[in-house]
Amino acid sequence: MKALVARSYGPLEELEIAELPTPVPGPGQLLVRLEAAALNAVDKALITGALRDAIPVTHPFVPGVDVSGTVESVGEGVTRFVPGDPVIAWNSVASGALAEHVVIDDAPSAARRPPELTPAQGAALPTGALTAAALVDLADVPSGSTALIVGATGGVGSYTVQLARRAGLTVLATGRADDEAFLRGLGADHVLDYRAVGIAEETHRLVPGGVDVVFDMANAGPALAATAAAARPGGRLVSPLGGPPAFDRDVTALYGGTRATEGRLASLAAQAVKGELRIPIDADYPFAEARQALLDFAGRHVKGKITVTF
Ligand SMILES: NC(=O)c1ccc[n+]([C@@H]2O[C@H](COP(=O)([O-])OP(=O)(O)OC[C@H]3O[C@@H](n4cnc5c(N)ncnc54)[C@H](OP(=O)(O)O)[C@@H]3O)[C@@H](O)[C@H]2O)c1
Numbered sequence: 001m002k003a004l005v006a007r008s009y010g011p012l013e014e015l016e017i018a019e020l021p022t023p024v025p026g027p028g029q030l031l032v033r034l035e036a037a038a039l040n041a042v043d044k045a046l047i048t049g050a051l052r053d054a055i056p057v058t059h060p061f062v063p064g065v066d067v068s069g070t071v072e073s074v075g076e077g078v079t080r081f082v083p084g085d086p087v088i089a090w091n092s093v094a095s096g097a098l099a100e101h102v103v104i105d106d107a108p109s110a111a112r113r114p115p116e117l118t119p120a121q122g123a124a125l126p127t128g129a130l131t132a133a134a135l136v137d138l139a140d141v142p143s144g145s146t147a148l149i150v151g152a153t154g155g156v157g158s159y160t161v162q163l164a165r166r167a168g169l170t171v172l173a174t175g176r177a178d179d180e181a182f183l184r185g186l187g188a189d190h191v192l193d194y195r196a197v198g199i200a201e202e203t204h205r206l207v208p209g210g211v212d213v214v215f216d217m218a219n220a221g222p223a224l225a226a227t228a229a230a231a232r233p234g235g236r237l238v239s240p241l242g243g244p245p246a247f248d249r250d251v252t253a254l255y256g257g258t259r260a261t262e263g264r265l266a267s268l269a270a271q272a273v274k275g276e277l278r279i280p281i282d283a284d285y286p287f288a289e290a291r292q293a294l295l296d297f298a299g300r301h302v303k304g305k306i307t308v309t310f
Contacts, residue, residue, distance in 0.1 A: 003099030004290045006061040009049030012298060015291040020060060023096070023103040025075035030104050032087055035119035036284075037097035038066035039297045039306045040127050040155060046095060047294075055093050063294070064097025065090060067104055068113060068122035069310075078106045086113040088269065090126035090260055097123075098290050098308060109260035116273045124279045124305035127258055129268040131240055132159035134259040136167055139213045139238045143168025146207050148192075148230050150174045150199060151217030152183055156240060158280045158304045160215050161186040166276065172203055172211065174218075182303050186278060203230035210235060219243075224253070280304025 001022045004015055025031045043063040045051040067089040071081045081087060089110035096102040104110055109130075113122040135156070141147070147164045151157040152173035164171050165187030173188035180191045192202045204210055210232035216224055220241035228237040228247035237247060238254045246253050271277040284307045285293035297306045 001100040002287070003060075003062045004064070004287075006047045006059060006063065008059050009047070009052060012044065012047060012291065012294050015047065015294065017288065017290065018060070020062070020099065022101045025073060025103050027076040028078060028106050029075040030071050030078060030081055030087065030106055030110070031073045032067055032069040032089070032102050032104055033072045034067065034069040034097060034100055034102060034310050036068040036123035036307050036309045037064045038068075038120075038123040038127070038155075039294060039308070040065055042093065043095070043294060044298050046093065057093075057095070062096045062099045062102075064095055064099070064102070065092060066123045066126045067091050067097045067102055067110075068119045069102075072101065074106070080106055081110070081112075086115070086122070087111070088113045088122040088126055088265065090130055090258060090265070092258070098287075100310060107260070108262045109265065111265040111269060114269050114273045117269060117279070120281055120284050120307040120309055121272065121279045122269070123307050124281050125268060125272065126260075126265060128155040128305060129159045129163075129277065130260055130265060131156045131258040132163050133264060133268065134256050135160060135215055135238050135240060136163045138254050138256040139215065139236055141169065141213050141236065145212040146170045146172070147213045147215060148172045148174075148199070148203050148211045148227070149188075149215045149217070150194070150219065150227050152186075152188065153179050153301070153303050154217055155302075155305050157215075157217045158186055159277070160217070161188050162277055164215070169213075170207075172206060174199060176301060179303065182280070186280070199227055200229040212236065213238060215239070216241075228253075281307055283307075284309050
């Protein structure tokens with residue numbers, strides 16, 4: 001099969017499309033013929049080796065955690081899928097989606113792709129929407145609360161804006177000056193141009209006293225303190241990255257990540273079919289241009305997701 005391959009840790013420019021053996025599904029696994037994949041920040045980190053201490057990969061390494069394709073064969077004991085089923089999946093750091101075939105687990109991280117969704121739409125859903133849903137769960141604030149979403153135009157943020165709005169939150173979202181229409185289209189009540197204003201100051205101007213919860217997709221470590229300052233005393237900061245155990249003014253730190261609970265991916269796909277959840281795709285590249293897709297993903301402003309179609 002053809003695959004986008006990293007031969008060793010290094011820059012994205014060194015990726016190449018090469019022939020690799022088609023993987024074989026083991027017990028409880030599915031072999032999927034890819035129709036589309038989507039790109040994520042973790043792809044770059046695994047390729048370059050930025051995460052090599054925490055998450056080492058073996059080479060040749062095939063990136064890609066968001067899978068959309070057709071089940072080609074199933075391993076022993078698989079009951080939820082049969083060959084020919086359209087499937088979407090979050091393949092976690094096992095990766096492998098930027099190839100003609102990938103092996104995934106028969107697990108809640110995989111769901112049938114509804115026929116109403118294109119392969120690219122199916123690929124653009126798993127990591128972004130599952131992570132956003134997990135973070136909104138983690139925030140655990142009641143309807144009527146106020147939320148600031150930092151990094152709202154990105155793959156996770158663009159779903160977090162929508163799911164927070166649907167949970168009844170008033171949403172302040174950060175973006176660039178020309179992101180206003182995009183973010184309001186996702187449901188943002190206020191848009192903060194993070195390059196022109198101080199995020200915490202502008203939040204306090206719009207919501208005196210501060211918001212109930214800050215979702216920060218853009219900062220990690222001590223830098224989170226600056227956005228935690230946008231929360232009200234006793235409020236919450238939720239992040240898919242890591243940071244301090246707590247913040248000043250009794251602001252609670254809540255760190256989480258992608259979680260595929262039973263039925264959730266299917267439920268998010270169903271919401272998309274009903275028009276309750278938009279799948280924002282910034283650009284779709286043919287597989288032959290997958291390396292350029294990753295370079296553009298890493299190097300330019302993206303509204304939502306970048307997908308690769310086979
Ligand atoms: N723990 C987990 O399981 C998990 C799961 C998914 C994602 N993540 C992590 O979560 C982060 C977000 O993921 P993603 O897929 O949404 O990434 P993404 O698509 O690259 O989005 C990042 C967003 O942050 C914005 N941003 C960058 N610098 C900013 C700043 N200084 N102030 C405000 N906004 C800023 C970007 O806007 P511009 O385009 O304007 O720069 C963009 O909207 C990544 O670091 C990713 O690795 C973790």
